[in-house]
Amino acid sequence: MAGPGPTFPLHRLVWANRHRELEAALHSRQHDIEQEDPRGRTPLELAVSLGNLESVRVLLRHNANVGKESCQGWAVLQEAVSTGDPEMVQLVLQYRDYQRATQRLAGIPELLHKLRQAPDFYVEMKWEFTSWVPLVSKMCPSDVYRVWKRGESLRVDTSLLGFEHMTWQRGRRSFIFKGQEAGALVMEVDHDRQVVHTETLGLALHEPEALLAAMRPSEEHVASRLTSPIVSTHLDTRNVAFERNKCGIWGWRSEKMETVSGYEAKVYSATNVELVTRTRTEHLSDQDKSRSKGKASLESRNIGRPIEMSSKVQRFKATLWLSEEHPLSLGDQVTPIIDLMAISNAHFAKLRDFITLRLPPGFPVKIEIPLFHVLNARITFSNLCGCDEPLSSVGAPAPGSAVAASGSPFPCEVDPAVFEVPEGYSVLGTERSEPLRDEDDDLLQFAIQQSLLEAGTEAEQVTVWEALSNTRPGTHLPQGTAFEEQLQLERALQESLRMSTETGGPGSPHRTPPALAPPSFEEQLRLALELSSREQEERERRGQQEEEDFQRILQLSLTEH
Template identity: 30%
Template sequence: MSPANTPSPDLLHRLIWHNDAEKLDEALKTSSNVKILDEKEGHVAFIDGKYRGTTALGLAAQLGHGECIKVLLKHWADTLTSSAIGYYPLQEATSLGDRDIMRMLLLRRHEQLRQIWRVRQPSLADAIQSDLPNFFLEMDWHFRSWIPFLSRLCPSDTCRIWKKKNKFRVDSTLMGVEVDKLNWMHGNVSFIFHVNDNNSKMLALDHDRKLYEEIDKTKEFTEEEIEEDLNMRMNTQIYSGRMRKPKAVTGEKRVQFVRQQAGVFGLGGDKEEQVGPYNTRVYDVPDIEAIGKYRKEHIIARDKEQETESLSMSNHESLDSTKVLEEINDVEPQVEHLLQDAKKNLFVYVPSLPHPKNLPSVTEREYFAAKTASLPYMHAGRRIVQTEKSKKFRVSVWMADNFPLTVRQLMPFFEIMTVGNRNFEKLQEFISMDLPPGFPVRIEIPLFAFLAAQITFNNFQHWGDDIPRPQFANGDDWFEVPSDYKRGIVIKNIFKEE
């Protein structure tokens, strides 16, 4: 097809603006601007270019045009591309509170993630078996916050890792933090990974309950899981977090690392520190800014629809996680009680909200006017009610020359670990940057606008008879489920009991 058959982003947006699903379908059928998502499944997607800082799917979600969304999803529009201000189509649909549209986008988002995992499995399996030696390793995680009460609650964890051939075992007591719900996800757990070309297996073991659960990234949601997810989204704020890099960069992803200086006023020269057995060079990236944005326009609309006194506006504001953060220093004795109440209300059913009468929130002339073409973003959905939190960090990294592994070798492991531990997502993002020479045996990074973590790699050992034994092991086979464990729900239980 010729370029003339490629519909421009502004044409797609005009069709969506007028909710013309039929013409939208015709335009996408003739589009030559496509890409192969999954050769095995035969999925071909059109490339959804942005206009006014959002994709066609993002605009359809903002306006609640369900028929257009069906057409876009039929042509495999990308649910994983965010707008210029950091929000995804599913989040824009949550702002309107239409459960049917939210369901469509949630299911397609999950399907896209399954596709990505299917495509990545063979290369991950090859990298782990051919390029990564068998080993034992510990990772110490220490968390801190500058909010006094939260700082006292911040936990620590030692993550113990065994790798042999195509198998991993990771023992941990901390799975992550859900920032929008201020929830530390604890559990005396192990994750076991059998990484194969086409049929990788991931197991979560709860040693306190003697339960195991198979985590299938290619499994479809159950109806119960869908409803729980929708309820949670309707009852919690829409969160967007990002790291803003300093202006002193030499490229889009290249951050300037600066050697720390030793002594008073830095007169002692370049700083070196001993971290375990490793002599390290210490680097900083000053002025990394962690930004967290919290939208609650759907919460406000929900509260207006509630008629009973128990669900009044004043009560729900007390369960607002951002409200807790804002007032945490003033109401410390009440905070733990408020957090527990908030968790109980996460999965309460909330019906679809009425469609706002004032949509679009800008005129067609304003949205498509040439004079606004230079604007990075224009929002047409429900009026955004947003709180923004930001904090500048000094990111530090301790680089060693003689660590037995390289960052490149460990990257497949970090990618797999994001399945079971959300903290690894931030770690993977950081070590993907162009680090100074060596291996980062210690890293101090921001996780959210109010929380940072220091991660130290300790006690590396090549595989041998003297490596530490897991506390909970199935005889001599450390990569299988103990025979007295029963199949059950592990991940959800860890969350709900907190």
């Protein structure tokens, strides 16, 4: 196969791995480091796919974009993992996190400047995770993001920090951003340890070597990626359509309205929302592939090892509650905050992708969107300026003050003390006690697995997660636990089935099914999905019956007249 032609000088040097000449060419600043070849690949994407580590190192030193996705939708880091080279993964991962951090810091002044133009406010964003799979939804975590905004100062509080070692990490953290003449001050306040990490934006961006060194991943992190499938979850909204929900059966049907956080809201369904989950396994050993249990098909590619990939597409209905009376501005006040959080938070990234669509009129006081193939997120805005639950930090503006005279539809005074370091806390400067958390979708799914079944045994956790997602984390269990795993899952599924079909109520005694031959994996998964399928069929049957009743009533009324 011939390499790229002379019209792509950087690609030609990468193809031959002539990294010293590549270095000289980039120093001359005469070439576009992000130029795409006829297949849509940048020089960095080509170098990673070829496994040319020296060229990758040169390109990354010259700030080639690690966040670029290929025409097939794969990120540079995912392509690096597919090579199976630990050094390649470590290098790309380090620069990926470094570029994310610098982008986050660089975007803060623009965010604060934009917010300064908008009225001050306080609002709460409640995140609830739900699922259509039996036994799952009630065990999902939830969190409330509390947001204060005053002038060019912003504070966001959270209690669900992420996850580590397969468990949800809880704690009380505040992220404070304050505009300054030199840029911005960023503070991460750990209320549990009573310590504060501070960064001055200008200084952080002028110390790239120190920031890059802090982003170096551990050997364990790299090894974990190389022994786990590459998972990509994409929310496809290209064909989305919005429809008003209807209600009523006796008489004329009307457009559905609901009250959310004190505001009348129109209820819309967003149809044709597709969740695409793709899993690649070509970098895994046979043992790792047997643990993942994925059935991947082999796909040809022009360079590098062939892709082994399985794909799943599921269609969902998202739901929106839109209020035209709500005083918050989605574009001026809320979207900038979501943009900031989305840089390092997978939840907010999916929310941003959805709310940037052309929505019907109104503010989304509540929105429910799919996150993964078994998990939805429901986000509700509430307690605007402490109207539901009063706060000492938020109050009505004094008569004659600038806030009172601003003409804001919801004037409120935010106490400037909420943006200061609490008394008695230790200020540690820019040194962090832990690296920035990685919120990639594959790691998030493992966290969900642990959260769903944290009360059970190790055997239960692995088996039920296999039934829900057809994947399995990289834990090595003794061969003797397999039979017990099967029985635990069967008992859980039988209990779910019993509760949905018995008339005696949930308090009736439960008989453990006889321990016969352990069911196959396919049978376990079939049982789990059958429960959800029955519920869906029943909902559709009721909806069809309601529509038929309405048509009969309508026809009868027309006949009588």
